[in-house]
Amino acid sequence: MATSKFPTQKDGSETFSQETAVVVFVLGGPGSGKGTQCPKIVEHFGFTHLCAGDLLQAEIESESENGTMIQNFKKEGKIVPSAITVKLLQQAMQLSDNKRFIIDGFPRNEENRTAFENIMKIEPEFVLFFDCPEEELTKRILNRNQGRVDDNIETIRKRLKVYFESTLPVINYYNSKGKVQKIDAQRSIDEVFEDVKSVFSKLKPVARVGSMN
Ligand SMILES: Nc1ncnc2c1ncn2[C@@H]1O[C@H](COP(=O)(O)OP(=O)(O)O)[C@@H](O)[C@H]1O
Ligand SMILES: Nc1ccn([C@H]2C[C@H](O)[C@@H](COP(=O)(O)OP(=O)(O)O)O2)c(=O)n1
Numbered sequence: 615m616a617t618s619k620f621p622t623q624k625d626g627s628e629t630f631s632q633e634t635a636v637v638v639f640v641l642g643g644p645g646s647g648k649g650t651q652c653p654k655i656v657e658h659f660g661f662t663h664l665c666a667g668d669l670l671q672a673e674i675e676s677e678s679e680n681g682t683m684i685q686n687f688k689k690e691g692k693i694v695p696s697a698i699t700v701k702l703l704q705q706a707m708q709l710s711d712n713k714r715f716i717i718d719g720f721p722r723n724e725e726n727r728t729a730f731e732n733i734m735k736i737e738p739e740f741v742l743f744f745d746c747p748e749e750e751l752t753k754r755i756l757n758r759n760q761g762r763v764d765d766n767i768e769t770i771r772k773r774l775k776v777y778f779e780s781t782l783p784v785i786n787y788y789n790s791k792g793k794v795q796k797i798d799a800q801r802s803i804d805e806v807f808e809d810v811k812s813v814f815s816k817l818k819p820v821a822r823v824g825s826m827n
């Protein structure tokens with residue numbers, strides 16, 4: 615196992631700080647292309663991709679004590695309590711040798727945002743925001759074909775409502791701090807990635823951060 619370069623808490627878990635990790639949040643409506651673009655960012659820029667929705671799905675599949683509750687939130691298009699999601703993110707971050715993270719689909723509401731800040735003590739380097747009209751989001755999700763319990767018209771309506779009411783305020787919050795990089799996500803996958811590339815190419819090489827394996 616790799617030796618840790620990071621400070622250790624009394625309970626043995628690693629701590630993170632602004633000096634030891636780089637975090638980029640990837641936000642946008644359901645279907646805006648977060649999960650499509652993130653693997654490309656990993657490939658080109660050596661980040662580790664953490665998708666909050668996938669971590670929650672893994673909890674459902676592992677039949678953990680919270681699995682049924684998470685599944686019900688998902689079916690209803692609701693946002694799972696932050697204590698659960700932040701803990702899953704924290705565990706994944708601690709297990710990763712690479713300390714440069716793109717965190718996809720998080721923070722989805724103000725509670726997610728403040729819980730992460732309070733627990734992890736990390737501010738994102740920036741927020742990548744995939745801006746896409748509602749009509750296109752609905753069309754893409756209905757065509758996604760991944761057998762998801764939440765990709766049906768009824769749940770999509772609820773998820774879009776949650777996105778506009780709860781996630782957009784988080785994006786506006788980061789925008790007011792000058793941290794949002796907005797991408798027009800309505801174009802083709804390759805065109806979107808051209809813009810994504812130019813955003814990440816401007817990132818300063820971060821010498822303070824641990825090696826990327
Ligand atoms: N730029 C794009 N143009 C057309 N379809 C796209 C584009 N980006 C993603 N898709 C498709 O839309 C669906 C939703 O994309 P996904 O990456 O899963 O979005 P998100 O993770 O933001 O919900 C997928 O079927 C994907 O293949
Ligand atoms: N921060 C998060 C992220 C996802 N969830 C739940 C609620 C979301 O509707 C589902 C699916 O999230 P996911 O990011 O996979 O969905 P999209 O890729 O945006 O379509 O998971 C959550 O409760 N909290």
Ligand SMILES: [Mg+2]
Pocket residue numbers: 648649665667719
């Ligand atoms: Mg996704």
